[in-house]
Amino acid sequence: MDANALVTGPRTLPGQAGAARPAVTELRLSAYRRHRGAALPLGPMTLFTGVSGSGKSSALEAYEALALLGAGHDLKTAFPQAAECVPEGARPDRQGRRGFGIGCTVDGPAGPVRLDLAVEAVPRLRVVGERLTSGGRTLLATALRDPGRAEVEAAWHTSGAAGVTRGRLPGDRLGTALLPLHVAGRTQAQLRVLAAAEQVVLALRSVFACDPRPHRMREPVAAGPGRLRRGCDNLAEVLHRTRSECGKRHARLAAAARAGCAGTVTDLCVEELRDGTVRALLARGDSRPGTPLGRLGEGELRYLALALVLLTGPGVLSVDQVAEVPAAYQSLTVLADGFDRCLDPAQARELVGLAAEMCARGHIRLVGAVSDPSCARGTEGVSVVDLMP
Structure with missing residues (x-):
């Protein structure tokens, strides 16, 4: 199910500030x-570090999985x-089931909201428990009561004598993302549930997982209005677009190229070839036509691709944002494994x-992984989290 249909706009309760952008401030890996x-x-910019095998990549993987679930995708x-x-050595329960657990905390207009998810991976992939809490109150709780059914039993906070409303939700989806379809929003209690759920979905959905692949970035590509893909293989296409759309940011990108690429770089150019494709070049400020990006080393290509990601935005990156919600309420989060690779x-x-x-x-948030944290130590605004094996 596409969560575009699930989120209609940020809701706030009386007395709440409505301008804060929802943001994931903690990632929990209870068993993953x-x-x-x-x-x-997690702060505005967080870099995981640690020796090989400490779990840097798996932490980013878990974040991306939560983002996909928040966008309405299935397990x-x-x-x-x-x-x-499933954690190595995890013992199965009496029914032979093994699984894992992850979660996050999202801060925003509704205050800190916790989402915790328990997933059965073996023998069948499905949700066995989900909990959404805020201010010490459980707003949504689901549980797998009947292993023979595809749904989970759900109870969400509401008004009235019972205090909860019960129903069934699909066992292969995130229940939090489905709540706007089931909660009317007529009472203050229902509005509280919706505000918390929508805050979590907004924070999770706007994620761009980026892992530039230099070997895919060397060849010319078709020109078009496309958005930058995860592997940045269509870098030249996006440069062709952004160079004319935003001169200020392109100048900033050219300055980054001068700082990070060998030789004297004056500009980043795009050449249109006879077959209708385009290729990017580094202008050197002399009579030569420029150096095609295909001739650059892997480090320079990754550097340029990541700089482009940092200097652009949702309209240029291939990210699924909530169209119905104003940009002022949304914050793009870039996930960058191997941020310093090559x-x-x-x-x-x-x-x-x-x-x-x-x-x-405030344009973006960044969660990445580095092998050498010395590049970030002491940089204002950067949080370095050391993971232990």
Whole structure:
């Protein structure tokens, strides 16, 4: 189900400030791959670090899975290899079931809201429990009462003598994202439930997972109004678009190219070829036509791709935002595994500084992973979280 139909706009209760952008401030991995009982704080810019095997990539993977569920996707889409998400050595229950648990906290106009999810991965992928809480009150609770059914039993906070409304929700979806279809919003209690649910969905949906693949970025690509894909393989197409749409940001990108690429760089250009494709070039300020990006090293290509991501926005990146909600209520979160991969120390420091600047402005939030945290230590506005194996 597409969650575009589920979220109609941010709701606030009397006395609440309505301008704050919802943001995930904590990622919880209660039992996920190598993680047990982990509570990872997230600021405007957070970088995970640690030795190989400490769980940097799996933490980002869990965040992306929550984002997919918040957007209305099913469990199979969010966890394509669900059995591998079960912690090693986890014992099955009496019915032979094994699973994992993840969650997050989202701050925003409705105050801190906690979402916790328990998933059965073996023998069948499905939700076995979900809990949405705020201000010490449980707003939604689901449980798998009958293993033979595809639905879970759900109870959400409401008004009246009973205090809760009961029903069934699909066992392969995030119940929080479905609440706007089931809660009328006529009473203050119902509005509280909707405000909390919609805050979580807004924070989770606006995510762009980025992992530039240099070997896919070297060839010319078809020109068009496309948006930057996860692997940044259509970098030249997007540069062709952004160069004419926003001269100020393009100039900032050219400045980043000068700081992070070898030689004297004066501009980033796009050349239209006879076959209708385009290729990007680094202008060197002399009579030469420029250096095609295809000739650059992997580090320079990753650096340029990540700089482009940081300097653009939802209209340029391939991200599924909530069209019905004003941009002032939304915050784009970039997930960047291997943020410093292939980069030399100077490139890594330059990119961290650029990211910190953009995050401080409130344009984006960034959650990434680095192998060498020295590029970020001491940078204002950057939180470095050390993960232990």
